[in-house]
Amino acid sequence: MDQTNKPNEITNVVRMQGIVKRFPGVLANNQVDFELRRGEVHALLGENGAGKSTLMNVLAGLYRPDGGTVIVNDKVVNFSSPRDAINAGIGMVHQHFMLVPSQSVTENVLLGLDEPRFRMHLPRYNRKIAEIAGQYGLHVDPAAKIWQLSVGEQQRVEILKMLYRGADVLIMDEPTAVLAPSEIEELFKTLRSMTAQGKSIVFISHKLHEVMEISDRVTVLQKGVVTSACLPISSVTRADLARLMVGREVVFRVEKKHVEPGEVVLSVKDLQADNDKGLPALRGVSLDVREGEVVGLAGVAGNGQSELAETLVGLRPVLGGKVIVNQKDVTNKPVKFGIRQGVSLIPADRTQVGTAPNLSVTDNVIMKKYDQAPIGQGWMVNALEANKYAAELKEAYDIMVPTVDTSVRLLSGGNLQKVILAREISSEPKLMIAVQPTRGLDVGAIEGVQRLLLAQRADGAAILLISEELEELLSLSDRVYVIYEGGIMGEVADGDIEKIGQMMTGTRLEQIEMQGEA
Amino acid sequence: MTQADSTKPIMGFKLPFKMKVEPRVVDPPRWYSPMLSVIAVVVALMIGALVIWLGGGEPWKVYAHIARSSFGSVGVLSDTMVKAIPLMLVGLACSFAFRMRLWNIGAEGQFFLGAFGASMIVLLPVLPEEAPKWQFIIVMALSGMLFGALWGFVPGFLKAKFNVNEIISTLMMNYIAVEWNNFFIYAVWTEGGFQMSRMFQRNAWLPRLSDFAEAIPVFRGLTTHMGLLFAIVAAIILWLVLSKSQWGYEIRLIGDNPRAAEYAGISISKNVILVMLVSGALAGLAGMSEIAGVVHRLQGAISPGYGYTGIIIAWLAKLNPLAVILVSILFGALILAGREVQPSGVPTLIQGVIMVSLIAIDFFLRNRIRITRRVEE
Ligand SMILES: Nc1ncnc2c1ncn2[C@@H]1O[C@H](COP(=O)(O)OP(=O)(O)OP(=O)(O)O)[C@@H](O)[C@H]1O
Ligand SMILES: [Mg+2]
Numbered sequence A: 001m002d003q004t005n006k007p008n009e010i011t012n013v014v015r016m017q018g019i020v021k022r023f024p025g026v027l028a029n030n031q032v033d034f035e036l037r038r039g040e041v042h043a044l045l046g047e048n049g050a051g052k053s054t055l056m057n058v059l060a061g062l063y064r065p066d067g068g069t070v071i072v073n074d075k076v077v078n079f080s081s082p083r084d085a086i087n088a089g090i091g092m093v094h095q096h097f098m099l100v101p102s103q104s105v106t107e108n109v110l111l112g113l114d115e116p117r118f119r120m121h122l123p124r125y126n127r128k129i130a131e132i133a134g135q136y137g138l139h140v141d142p143a144a145k146i147w148q149l150s151v152g153e154q155q156r157v158e159i160l161k162m163l164y165r166g167a168d169v170l171i172m173d174e175p176t177a178v179l180a181p182s183e184i185e186e187l188f189k190t191l192r193s194m195t196a197q198g199k200s201i202v203f204i205s206h207k208l209h210e211v212m213e214i215s216d217r218v219t220v221l222q223k224g225v226v227t228s229a230c231l232p233i234s235s236v237t238r239a240d241l242a243r244l245m246v247g248r249e250v251v252f253r254v255e256k257k258h259v260e261p262g263e264v265v266l267s268v269k270d271l272q273a274d275n276d277k278g279l280p281a282l283r284g285v286s287l288d289v290r291e292g293e294v295v296g297l298a299g300v301a302g303n304g305q306s307e308l309a310e311t312l313v314g315l316r317p318v319l320g321g322k323v324i325v326n327q328k329d330v331t332n333k334p335v336k337f338g339i340r341q342g343v344s345l346i347p348a349d350r351t352q353v354g355t356a357p358n359l360s361v362t363d364n365v366i367m368k369k370y371d372q373a374p375i376g377q378g379w380m381v382n383a384l385e386a387n388k389y390a391a392e393l394k395e396a397y398d399i400m401v402p403t404v405d406t407s408v409r410l411l412s413g414g415n416l417q418k419v420i421l422a423r424e425i426s427s428e429p430k431l432m433i434a435v436q437p438t439r440g441l442d443v444g445a446i447e448g449v450q451r452l453l454l455a456q457r458a459d460g461a462a463i464l465l466i467s468e469e470l471e472e473l474l475s476l477s478d479r480v481y482v483i484y485e486g487g488i489m490g491e492v493a494d495g496d497i498e499k500i501g502q503m504m505t506g507t508r509l510e511q512i513e514m515q516g517e518a
Numbered sequence B: 001m002t003q004a005d006s007t008k009p010i011m012g013f014k015l016p017f018k019m020k021v022e023p024r025v026v027d028p029p030r031w032y033s034p035m036l037s038v039i040a041v042v043v044a045l046m047i048g049a050l051v052i053w054l055g056g057g058e059p060w061k062v063y064a065h066i067a068r069s070s071f072g073s074v075g076v077l078s079d080t081m082v083k084a085i086p087l088m089l090v091g092l093a094c095s096f097a098f099r100m101r102l103w104n105i106g107a108e109g110q111f112f113l114g115a116f117g118a119s120m121i122v123l124l125p126v127l128p129e130e131a132p133k134w135q136f137i138i139v140m141a142l143s144g145m146l147f148g149a150l151w152g153f154v155p156g157f158l159k160a161k162f163n164v165n166e167i168i169s170t171l172m173m174n175y176i177a178v179e180w181n182n183f184f185i186y187a188v189w190t191e192g193g194f195q196m197s198r199m200f201q202r203n204a205w206l207p208r209l210s211d212f213a214e215a216i217p218v219f220r221g222l223t224t225h226m227g228l229l230f231a232i233v234a235a236i237i238l239w240l241v242l243s244k245s246q247w248g249y250e251i252r253l254i255g256d257n258p259r260a261a262e263y264a265g266i267s268i269s270k271n272v273i274l275v276m277l278v279s280g281a282l283a284g285l286a287g288m289s290e291i292a293g294v295v296h297r298l299q300g301a302i303s304p305g306y307g308y309t310g311i312i313i314a315w316l317a318k319l320n321p322l323a324v325i326l327v328s329i330l331f332g333a334l335i336l337a338g339r340e341v342q343p344s345g346v347p348t349l350i351q352g353v354i355m356v357s358l359i360a361i362d363f364f365l366r367n368r369i370r371i372t373r374r375v376e377e
Helices: A053-059 A081-088 A105-110 A124-134 A151-164 A181-196 A208-214 A239-248 A304-312 A334-339 A350-354 A361-365 A383-397 A415-424 A445-456 A470-476 A497-504 A509-517 B002-006 B032-054 B059-071 B075-097 B109-121 B131-162 B166-188 B229-244 B245-258 B260-264 B268-294 B304-318 B321-340 B345-366
Strands: A010-021 A026-037 A041-048 A067-072 A075-077 A092-095 A170-174 A200-204 A217-223 A225-232 A264-274 A280-292 A293-298 A320-325 A341-348 A431-435 A462-466 A479-484 A487-492 B018-022 B367-373
Touching: A010 A053, A026 A041, A026 A067, A026 A081, A026 A200, A026 A217, A026 A225, A041 A239, A053 A200, A067 A264, A067 B131, A067 B268, A075 B109, A081 A092, A081 B032, A092 A151, A092 A181, A105 A124, A105 A151, A105 A170, A105 A264, A105 B059, A105 B166, A124 A181, A151 B018, A181 A200, A181 A208, A181 B367, A208 A239, A217 A239, A217 A415, A264 A304, A264 A462, A264 B229, A280 A293, A280 A304, A280 A320, A280 A462, A293 A445, A293 A470, A293 A497, A304 A334, A304 A341, A304 A431, A304 A462, A341 A415, A350 A361, A350 A415, A350 B131, A350 B260, A361 B245, A383 A415, A415 A431, A415 A445, A415 B166, A431 A445, A445 A462, A445 A470, A462 B059, A462 B367, A470 A497, A479 A497, A479 B109, A487 A509, A497 A509, A497 B002, B032 B059, B032 B304, B032 B321, B059 B075, B059 B321, B075 B109, B075 B229, B075 B245, B075 B268, B075 B321, B109 B268, B131 B166, B131 B268, B229 B245, B229 B268, B229 B321, B245 B260, B245 B268, B268 B304, B304 B321, B304 B345
Parallel strands: A041 A200, A041 A217, A092 A170, A170 A200, A293 A462, A293 A479, A341 A431, A431 A462
Antiparallel strands: A010 A026, A010 A067, A067 A075, A217 A225, A264 A280, A264 A320, A479 A487, B018 B367
């Protein structure tokens, strides 16, 4: 029994046996077994649509399994809501946070609890929450309002919410996908401090080096079936994990052929724009991208990258400077004008901007083609053509979805990203602006997307790649610009990580070179 | 832990099954949503029956009477249609705007302005008194639609340019519309001090079925007018626009995710104005057809809240233009029944209950009930 267990003995806090979960046309989990020990980080790996989120949604009480048992602390449980799960000590942090922006951290943590009943005695709760935060190294001010917080800090609030409710098991579904590298380090410190204090963590990520760094054991899912259960991380390499997930060897560095750059496609001169709060976000950005070139834009998140992408496609007003695409001035032109010039954007936010959740896959892939032949015919949308086109893309991009009539909100994270990629890449753009194009994709799919981007390059497209992942940026780009506080710090063509790192923290290239000479 | 509690025997015995509510994670089948609409109506009728019974009436007799007096013969069926015509058009007006999540609750005001626009043609007069009927029909319809559209344009423009909440602006415009009409019937076109205009001359009336009684005798006495044709044609056009056209695609996209629409290069402000224009024009056409088809003069009491009933109809029809036609006929029957049933509040009550059950029943769209046998666990 529980009581007789010594604290340092291995105990399973969670055991899931033979879990089956069906969705129309998909068997998302097929007889899945999973176990989680006290005090471990257990990584859950698998390709896009393998069923990781589904399995964890079952554990967190969001979905009810069609078969199988869930055992928590040696008791069979049957959750019918996340509330039941949290009462049993299981909490989940989703990729999309559910916080009220206008309220403080403390108010958000208390939201939905029975206590406090009538009178909010905020200072007392602030103290209580600060105490828990301190215990696990979650740096966040309890009195701060959510909208003032960075993404990383908001995630800490979500974790705090679960800890405050007494979670012993924390499920984190792709927590690092939205974080900057420094924030990932912070998160890992927190996770380590939590496991040291006896909590258990399920960690889902597609970034294998993170999995190698943080987890103790890993379980791999493939198409809803467990292919490797509970491997100790010390017994595998990163390449092993990739092979287990995808079922074949994965090359981490795609081969890049030499392409002679052609004409300048995108030329940005002294561009200025504000962010949503009306503060300057771009302070005179100048850069250009030629045919057959992948140009990277490196920088810590929030230094003007997303504003730049939006300004280039016409979604954000230009306050100064010029944007020239193919010798045509597109400054402050309507979005459609840019689309007609062959400008394409893979947006950073796939659910808020990139897709319409309740519309079908077909409706989502024709978003930029609905008014052009053969899909647009006269005043009509040709439904047959549209469906045919969607089915082709589903095939070509390996989008896992039963039919193209399915609402995209039911797609797994990675498959949703594939819908966007399929739409944008298949439009054969002259200029592609790709913001974090491989976010949330599995290693196999990342390889595929990188190949596609390079194929575009070989066909003479100009690609501006905006990413926080230096590794990807360097392996794909011919040149890299570095952005810091809305200004370009310099340009690097030789992939000198050292220099890029310095520029990302605000040192100009000239300064670095002067120091080098001195 | 709730789970432990529920498996505990309650009062010494266990039910052989238990019921649980859980959020729906999979799209319900296509027939599900219309079925819920039907259930909402049935529930409302049952609650109505209860009220009648509590009031000492005999529900089935009352309902049978309502059915007879709304659908029982060609004559009353025609009366039901007459009541349904304005509802069809305002229902369409609301459905169209709601598809884009544009909450036009100003169909009432647009209806009044449509009536004004149509009357103006006769009373100002725009057309000479002896102009042929077809000219009157066309010009009055166009004018009614134009004025309704104008009334829709104002809130649409305010929303597009200054992001003014359309719920509030359309509601306010309703009050202005009523007063606007009042001004004309009290001060300008008053007939001998009464608060109404003079009766329109016959060539400004919409043709009715009874006008063709000489050729087709069964049409004798039937008051169903040409507005029915307007409504059916409008419903078909709207259905085509929404489900087949590029514009309809834009409207659906904006309705689901405006930011994605912007990203796809679709202008939201342009569409807000256009949709409000069309929505207003449809409600205006409703006003015109009521004036030219039934009332035949401009007066104060031309709408018992048609514009608001249109909102209920739009929801009950799940914003499907073709379903709006059917639902409107049901509501036409309920309005007609108001004259037959004492207390006449009962049909209004049923309308209200339909609305409430609709909202309540939406719960079943988002959640599902699960019944499990104990032995399964
Ligand atoms: N609510 C749902 N309705 C229908 N199908 C669903 C639903 N949720 C998930 N699916 C399907 O189940 C499969 C597994 O999805 P799941 O979200 O678990 O994948 P995942 O492993 O988390 O993938 P990713 O790495 O892309 O996030 C997918 O094919 C997905 O389309
Ligand atoms: Mg997932």
